[in-house]
Amino acid sequence: MDWPDDIFAAFKDAGVDQVAYVPDAGHKKLINACIADNDIKAISLTTEEEGVALSAGAWLGGEKCVMLMQSSGVGNCINMLSLIETCRFPFVAFVTMRGQWHEFNPWQMPMGTTTKKTLELAGLLVEEVEDPADVGAQAAAILHKAFVGQQSAALLLSQRLVPVKTFGK
Amino acid sequence: MSDRAEDFPLHRRDVAKILLNARDDMLIVTGLGSTNWDFTAAGDSPRIFPLWGAMGGAVMMGLGLALAQPAKRVMVATGDGEMLMGIGSLATVAVQAPKNLTICVFDNERYGETGMQATHTASVADLAATAHGLGFADTGIIKTDEELNKSLDHLTTGDGPVFRVIKVRAEPLDFVLPSKDGVHLKNRFRQALLGDSAL
Numbered sequence: 001m002d003w004p005d006d007i008f009a010a011f012k013d014a015g016v017d018q019v020a021y022v023p024d025a026g027h028k029k030l031i032n033a034c035i036a037d038n039d040i041k042a043i044s045l046t047t048e049e050e051g052v053a054l055s056a057g058a059w060l061g062g063e064k065c066v067m068l069m070q071s072s073g074v075g076n077c078i079n080m081l082s083l084i085e086t087c088r089f090p091f092v093a094f095v096t097m098r099g100q101w102h103e104f105n106p107w108q109m110p111m112g113t114t115t116k117k118t119l120e121l122a123g124l125l126v127e128e129v130e131d132p133a134d135v136g137a138q139a140a141a142i143l144h145k146a147f148v149g150q151q152s153a154a155l156l157l158s159q160r161l162v163p164v165k166t167f168g169k
Numbered sequence: 170m171s172d173r174a175e176d177f178p179l180h181r182r183d184v185a186k187i188l189l190n191a192r193d194d195m196l197i198v199t200g201l202g203s204t205n206w207d208f209t210a211a212g213d214s215p216r217i218f219p220l221w222g223a224m225g226g227a228v229m230m231g232l233g234l235a236l237a238q239p240a241k242r243v244m245v246a247t248g249d250g251e252m253l254m255g256i257g258s259l260a261t262v263a264v265q266a267p268k269n270l271t272i273c274v275f276d277n278e279r280y281g282e283t284g285m286q287a288t289h290t291a292s293v294a295d296l297a298a299t300a301h302g303l304g305f306a307d308t309g310i311i312k313t314d315e316e317l318n319k320s321l322d323h324l325t326t327g328d329g330p331v332f333r334v335i336k337v338r339a340e341p342l343d344f345v346l347p348s349k350d351g352v353h354l355k356n357r358f359r360q361a362l363l364g365d366s367a368l
Contacts, residue, residue, distance in 0.1 A: 018236060041236050043265060046257030053226030053255075057198070057233025060218060060355065061241075062363045065233060083223040083230075087351030 003161060004030035006136030007094065011040065011066065014143040018043060018058045018065035020051035026096030026162035027068045048073035052080035056089045064147050067093040071115040071156075072108060078122055084152045085123040092146035093124075093154040094139070100159035104166055112159075119154050130158035171291055174278040174339035178313055181275050181337040185246065186211040187317060188273065191325045192242060196234060196362065200227030200247025203281040203342075208246065210345035215361035218354055219347045225255030228272055232262050235270040235329075238362070242269050242325060249276040249290045249334075256299065262330055263304025271324050271331040272300075277339040285339060300332040308332045 007030055011019070019034040020043045021027060034042040045051050051067040058065035069077075074095060084091045098105075099112015111118075119126050125145060129138040135157070142155040185207035189197070197217045199205045205219035220227055231245035252274045262270065278291035290296060297308045311317050311333055324331060348354055359367040 018233065041265075043232075043236075043261065045261055049225065050229045050255070050258050050261055053223060053229035053258075054233040056226075057230035057235075058237050059233075060230070060358050060362070061196075061234040061237025062359070062367065063233070063237035080223055080226055083220070083226060083351075086222065087355045089355065 001029065001132075001161075001163075003132045003135035004033065007139040008033045010136060010139035010143055013140065014147060015064060016040060016066050016143070017063035018054070019068065020045055020054050020065060021068040022048055022051075022070070022073055024068065024070045024096055025165065026070065026157065027094070030094075031068060048076040049080040052077050052091070053083060055091055056083050056087065059089050064090075066143070067091075069093060069095055071095055071097050071099060072111045074115050074118055075111050078118070081122040081124070081152075088150070089152070090146045090150045091124070091152035092142055094157060095154055096157045096162055097159045102164045103159065104164075104169065116156060123152060125151055125153040126156060127153070128156040128158065130160055132161055135161070171278070174291065174336070177277070177336045177338040179311070179317065179335060179337045180340070181207050181277065182210050182342065184275065184317065184335055184337060187321065188244065188246065188324070189214075189217075191321050195242045195244055195325060196238065198227050198231045198234065198243070198245045200224075200245070200251035201282070203248055203277075204246045204275050205347060206342070206345045207275065209347040213347050215357040217347070218358050221349050221351070224251055225258070227251055228255055228258040228262060231270055231272065232258070232265060232267065235267040236265065239267070239269055241362075242271070243267075244325070245270070245272045247272075247274060248281065249274055249278060249296060250280045250288045252296060253288060253290075253294070259300050259305065259332070260303040266330055268329045270329045272333070273324065274332075274334045275337050276334045277337050279339045297332065297334045305330060305332045310334045310336060312336045
């Protein structure tokens with residue numbers, strides 16, 4: 001699984017200063033790379049909505065923040081995204097998808113199947129990527145959209161990109 | 170619910186004025202909603218970012234700002250209801266431990282914007298103890314003018330993260346409203362802090 005390295009390289013190219021995350025299996029490698037980097041501040045959250053407000057605060061202070069989360073966390077962000085929409089803060093989230101491909105856990109389906117629509121209703125521009133070879137280019141494009149184009153955007157990383165979770169079955 | 174907050178000696182508008190005037194280079198995030206009006210009454214300024222929504226987000230907005238501006242003092246001033254809605258963010262701040270961040274909760278034990286209904290601090294919840302339990306080494310409760318004046322230097326220059334509950338009187342006050350244009354609030358803040366190139 002090399003695509004996390006490609007996203008990390010895109011973070012470095014874009015000059016990302018802060019990376020907020022809720023621990024996630026699909027993002028594990030990327031999160032560890034961010035923690036290990038001396039210039040990136042890696043911020044572990046108790047819930048995803050914290051990262052939305054953190055990201056706005058970072059921009060107020062002149063820094064670039066990105067958010068890493070799982071599709072189940074999108075629902076936790078909704079009201080806080082009004083801050084992004086109302087103030088037109090740049091915002092970017094990298095969302096690992098559940099509820100798509102060989103999903104073992106039915107509890108992941110409601111949020112996994114509505115992630116894209118939910119984010120679009122909240123005002124974000126949403127892109128999706130399924131081909132591991134395309135992740136790096138898509139990551140660079142979404143970061144550009146946020147920090148140069150000053151938009152709020154999310155890149156959905158297909159469940160096909162992450163190892164299938166089977167709960168030992 | 171207890172009515173004790175109606176007799177608390179500190180008045181929130183006075184507290185805001187004292188905090189705002191303590192340091193003219195301090196960056197301030199105020200939470201929905203009464204602390205917005207308190208700081209606007211004390212003196213509207215580009216270095217104040219008032220949150221008209223995003224309830225529960227004030228502390229995290231302060232953290233993002235404090236991490237981005239380690240050489241500046243950042244203060245989050247918010248209410249007890251707003252703090253309760255984002256209570257987990259105190260653990261997130263404690264883990265990051267920014268030295269330049271102070272959080273002041275103006276605790277009148279009420280939801281002021283919705284009709285002065287009791288928050289959980291009116292009965293059982295202790296926010297200073299909670300902050301301590303979530304990892305803040307430096308917490309406390311300020312109840313009087315004397316305690317506030319004694320703490321002022323520490324709140325504005327001491328090593329953070331600092332967390333204080335400031336018990337303020339539950340009292341009816343006039344609205345003193347800042348701009349509600351979020352884009353304007355964002356741009357004026359960034360321009361004042363980062364210069365014209367940030368626009």
